[in-house]
Amino acid sequence: MPSDDVAGGREPSLLAEFAPCRDFALTEHLVVAASPGETYAVVAQLRGADLRSPVLRVLTWARGLPVRLRPDETAPAFEEILLGARWVLLGERPCQEIVLGAAGRFWTPRMRWDVVVPHEFARYDRPRSGTIALALSILPFDREQTLLTLDTRVTVHDPVARRWAELYWQAIKPTARLVARQVLHAVNDEATGRHRSARN
Template sequence: MSADSTFDPVGGALLLDSALPEFGFSRLECLALAAAPPVAYEAARELDLLTLDAPLLNAAIWARGLPDRLRGRPIPTPPSMRVADLFDAPGGAWEDQPWVALGESPGRELVFGAVGKPWQASIEWRRVEPEEFASFDEVGWAKMAAAFVVHPYGIRRSLLTYEARTACTDPESTARFGHYWTLVSAGVGVVLRGTLRAVREAAEEHARDARSDVPPDR
């Protein structure tokens, strides 16, 4: 299936459209938050992905440490992998990971992606730098891009979307990913929704704390 760029009611193309405008597979989940857009955005940015059950991320971490495991060397585990660190400190916990920051619109959108072969029993990853991601077309790979986008919704509320897109670089890879996607698409939806709930919990807690700090009118 092919898809057009996501319609954005706020106006203008998404950064995700620049990173991966044409794609064959996608999943989008949305959740309403009882928190203003700036609070929702900050909660998404501060999310620690190591606290979530995210199979592709966990597989990437495991695969990157495989050479050392085979040599019997200890594999250090980073204390955290915050979304913010991917954008602010790429030389830290994210340095040896295939995931890269693809763009940020402060207060509105965070985009990141990776290139790999997720249909393999042991996923093979290919580190592609952000400036090369959009044009990368080497045969045999799947390009995966994801984005958090915050939309205003009424008064002191937000809608947060989490979209994951995949485009493959040749027909054979597309067919292989298609078989894989048939098996995992529902599970990816579960992961996306769980991630959104984690962001909502953090954002709404922050909003409640902010309201409790406001002194009552006299």
């Protein structure tokens, strides 16, 4: 699926630079009751490409979701991808957007992660493999409020692997959406906590 980030003269996002095309995508938004600066201070903790902070408690919670909400006990859940991937920081626009990426085969019971560097990420096309790019972006929303967005893009160039990845993605998408929302709420909780502390 082609990218639709360039519209009406709007500057393309960093996510569009590193994942210009995507086969599967997931986008969630949340209005945070904190300023863009306070919100990005939390998001920026991911510079080390470590999703364990500040959202570890959320992902641990997600592991306890009932089996009926999971597609298959043998397939990795979305939070297991988030915690287990070999994330690399692809790019950052301070106070606007941070993008992480990982590459490998992550839709099978035994996930395999490859080493990938930012300038090669968009061209990654190893057989039976794909990429997952994750962006957290912020926009001023209202007075001392922020629109926080979590975008996930999965790209699989291998046509055989894409068929399997599509079955997997469609199966986990409802639960992945739930986890994505909880990640946003985790950022919100920490950002609003900082906001209240700054005002006291």
